[in-house]
Amino acid sequence: MNRLLVVFIAFTMLPLIAFAPAVAASDVELIDAGYTHQTSAKLVHWEVMNDGTVLTVDDNGNLSVNAFSNGILVPLWSLDLNVTANSARLDDAEVLAAVAHEEGVFVVHMDLQIANRNISTPERVNDMDWDTEGDLWLAYFAGRRRAEEYNNEGSTGTTSPQIQSGFNSFIVLNDGRLALGGFDSKVTIADNGGTTLTTLNEPGGIVNALIEDHDGNLIVGSANGAVYRYDTNSWAVETLSLSHGSSVVHLEEVGNSTYVAGTQNGKVTMIDGATFTEEDTYASQGPVVGTKTEYTGQVYITTSFLSYSKIRLYDLDTDGDGVTDTNDAFPTEITQWNDADMDGYGDNPNGFNGDQFPDDETQYIDVDGDGHGDNPAGTEGDLFPDNPDQWQDRDGDGYGDNMQGEDGDMFPDEPTQWEDGDQDGYGSNPNGLMPDACPTQNGFSKYDRYGCTDSDLDGYSNPDEFFGVDQGADALPTQGTQWIDQDGDGYGDNTTGLLPDACPWEFGNSTRAWISNATAALGFIEVASYGCEDLDGDGWVDRSESIGMDADPNEHFDNDKDGVGSNSDYDDTRPLVQTEQDHCLLNFDDLSDACMGWRNADYQAYLSRSKGVNESDYSYAAWNTSKNAGLLNDGGEVDSSTVKQVMIVGGGAFVALSVIIIAVAAIMKRRNVQQNMKIYGTPFAPSSKTNSASTEALEGTAGLSAQGGVESDAAWEDDIASLDFSVKDEDLADEASSPTAIDATSLYGEEDSIEDIAGIAADPPPAADPPPAAETPPAAPAAGPPVPEAGLPEGWTMDQWKWYGQEWLDKNK
Incomplete structure (x- = not known):
């Protein structure tokens, strides 16, 4: 269905084709309009079919027939062959399409949209073409380096001449002859049987492209940037070296009058077919795969990259404003080119019929320049087209909604008010809604009257000479939560406000009250209570005070009901106890000084004495201490x-x-x-380390604790023989006969008494007692332990050894 529709459109547009040469030949310049489309895979074939659709084949083997609109491919149908495609070829009748791939060739029936044949080969097929008999020639650029013929049954065995250098392009001419463009910069011509007829030596580089034009001429494109046109009858040649010198990789004929040469680096050169001369060149990027020239003159260039292809547009610019006709909303108006809101007015405000509102299709003119269109039915239409300060009037009172502008409406949504002289939000029109009662006074009252001074901002106006409390003004103008005070005591009647009047019917100055509460310790609790009667001025509501307390400003509660208030009563829980004296005389288990004083008649007499000026009383404890110390006189005073x-x-x-x-x-x-x-x-x-003689002897430092001994031999004036510590028999005998104990008489005289020795006076001698038995001094050891073979320890004497030697031996075993 889509194909039929496209064919119908193509036939409808056929009459316009006659105008294409005129457009192309005109002086209108094409300019770069940028890329219009990018494919998802690399295209290996692009061909514009007779019906205007475009046949594409990508390197993934996806064959697709596409509509082409504004530079965008729109697939009409596609067939995924699932092969790595190298090239494709469409037969002259556009019924069959052959796709060369790595393992052979697929033949697709275009009407049936199916692959109806697959020719498998041991080598990759680079290109192919049909001959006049409908047989398919497969071209192997490398490897076999020749073309082989296949009919419907398979290979016929007929081959082209082998090109030793390899070849890079192949075509079957309309008369059945074969043309092979080689890497050796030559074109080999062979007959249908594979016999070489001639070799064309003119190309100056690798032959990359071969086509046959409508007159049967062979057009050759080479890597040296030249295009050759051969007369296939005489093989006469015309040579055109392109100015850019880029390698030509693509050739096609457009409109039987123009050749298109595409290069390896994205350039496309238009060549006049009649004169075989170079015309315009357009630049893109990447190897050119194909082009499409519109009948109006626009040129689309398709180039391929590693994994995708792009389509670039060179468009007309009829009015010469630098914007292509495709993108120019006003292609014949040089001062306008864009119309974003499509209202027919150009977005250039300085151009012809410039749109003052380029993004609003309902507005385009603004006479007063206030930014609002003069079309009242359009978006934000200007209701005041000659007043730049106003444009809108929501309430329809004839005053614009811009408060700050001329004829501004201070109440844009209230048709009965528009002016507010004191700017307090209330209109000055006395007949309007919520009129200002004080139009020259900025105020915010709103309940009793509008727009007057309200100091505490509670909504009620301050009273004045024209409007008093009786008319509804604020009775408490400085208290924001109160405004009514019926009894005039200064406490407001609003129970939820600050300091609410608990007795609004009577004048009063109370601030608190006692109320019964079963959970309280005293059975009563204190609560705030303002504005009730308080005759004694103590702040307590008279009705809430205990009996007899309402007239005493110092009392308000009498718990034990003894007639003495709790502030004065020593114990307000016992009716019989009103003072400390009552407590002490009734509670003899209280032994505090205070109670002991109340019970002591002498202390009470002391307190009741006649006192001098500035004379104070002792506390009971001080008085009692003085009494026990005998410091009191006969009058009980200290x-x-x-x-x-x-x-x-x-x-x-x-x-x-x-x-x-x-x-x-x-x-x-x-x-x-x-x-x-x-x-x-x-x-x-004493030293910091005081040792006993026995300890020094055991440690080998004997004698150091006695400071009067011999310290060294150097202390003597005369030389003496070395001391001999060896034990001799006569020495032992002498020591045995001499006493070892120290006698007191050897240190002190017999005449010295113990008192003289102590340095104190002697008491008279007591009665003579029997003399005590003389103490026997400890006997020295007979000879002491045996002396070590090495002799006495250093610093020891024999006398020390006799006493402490055994202990030294035990310690140094």
Whole structure:
């Protein structure tokens, strides 16, 4: 159905073809309009069919017949052969299309839209063409380097001459002869039986393209940028070297009058068929696969890349404004070219019939220049076309909605108001809606009257000489949550406002009240209560105070109902207790100083004495302490003279006791020093590390604790023989006969008493007692332990060895 429609359109347009040469030959210049379409795969074949549709084959083996509109391919039908296609060829009747691929050739029936034949070959087929008998010649550019004939049954065995250098183009002429364009820059002509007839040597480069024109001439395109036209009868040749010199890879004839030469780098050159001269050249990118020239003169160029192809348009520019006719909304008006809103007015505001509103199809003129179109029925039509400040009037009162402009409506949605002199939002028209009661005074009242001063912004106006509280003005103009005060006590009647009047029917100045509450400790709680009667002025509502408390400004509650308020009552839970004295005289288990004072008649008498100026009372505790110390006089008062005597005696005792302690400490220190002198011969000076003699002996440092001994031989004036520590029998005998204990008389005289030694006075001698038994000093060991073979330890004496030697041996086993 689509094919029939396309054919019908093509026949309808046939009369226009006659005008194509005239258009093409005109002086109208084509300009680059850019790419119009990109395919998803690389095209290996592009051919414009007789009906105007375009046959395409891509490298994935997808064959498609397409409508072509505004530079865009629109598939009408397609057939996926699922092969890697190399090229394609359409027969003269446009019934069969052959597709060469890596493993042979597919033949597609165009009317049936099916592949009705597949010729398998051991090598890839690069190209093919039909001869006059309908047989198909398969061309192998490399490998076999020849063309082979196939009929409906298969290979006929007939082949073309083999081109030793290989060839890159192939065609079967209308008379059945074969033409093979070689890599050796030659064209070989052979008959239908494969016999070489002639060789054309003129091409100066690899022959990439071969076609036969409508007159039977052979057109040759070479890699050296030249095109050759041969008379196939005489083989006379015409040569045209293209100015750009690019390798020609594509040739086609358009309208029986123009050759199109496409190059490897995207250039397309138009060649006049009559004069065989170069005309216009158009540039694109990539190897040219095909072109399409419209009858109106536009040229589409299709080029291929690695994985896709692109279509580029060179379009007419009739009015010469630099915009192609396809893209020019006004192709014959040089001052206009675009019409975005398609209202017939060009988007160039300075051009002919310039559109002041290029994006709004309902507007185009704006006389007053306010940005709003003068068409009242259009978008935001200007209702005030001669007033640049106004354009709209929503409420229809004749005043424009632009408040700041001339004749501006301050109330654009209210037809009864338009002016607001004091700018408080209320109209000055007294007969309109919500008229301003104070038109010269900026105010915001809205409940009692509109537009008057409202200091607390509660919606009620401040009272004035013309409109008072009786007329509805705010009774409390500085309190934003109150405005009515019927009793005039200063507390508003709004129960949800600030400081609401609890008694709006009566004047009052109360601020709080006692109300019963079963869960409270006292059975009552305090609550706010403003504006009720409070005659004593204590802030409590009189009706809520305890009986008898409403007239006392210092009291408001009497829990025990004894007639004394809780602020004065010592214990407001007991009717019999009103003062501290009542409490203490009724509660004898309270032994506090306060209660003990109330129960002590003497202390009470002391408190009731006649006092001098600025004389104060002692607390019960202080008074009682003075009494126990005997500091009170006969009148029970503290005697100041007695206090002074006690202080003198006590101070003297403290000083005397301190002197005694210091003296005793000095005596004890002196006794210790004298005792050390008797033992060691010099005062004892303790070191940071004081060792006993036994410890020093065991550690090999014997004698260091005694500061009066011999420190070294150098302390003697005369030289002496080296000390001999060996044990001799006579020495042992002498030591055995000499006493080892120290006698006190050797240190002190017999006349010295213990008191003299201690440095204190002697007491009178007591009665004579029997003399005590003399203490027997410890006996020295007979000889001591055996001396080590190495001799005595360094620094030891035999006397020390006799006493501590055994202990040293035990320690140093």
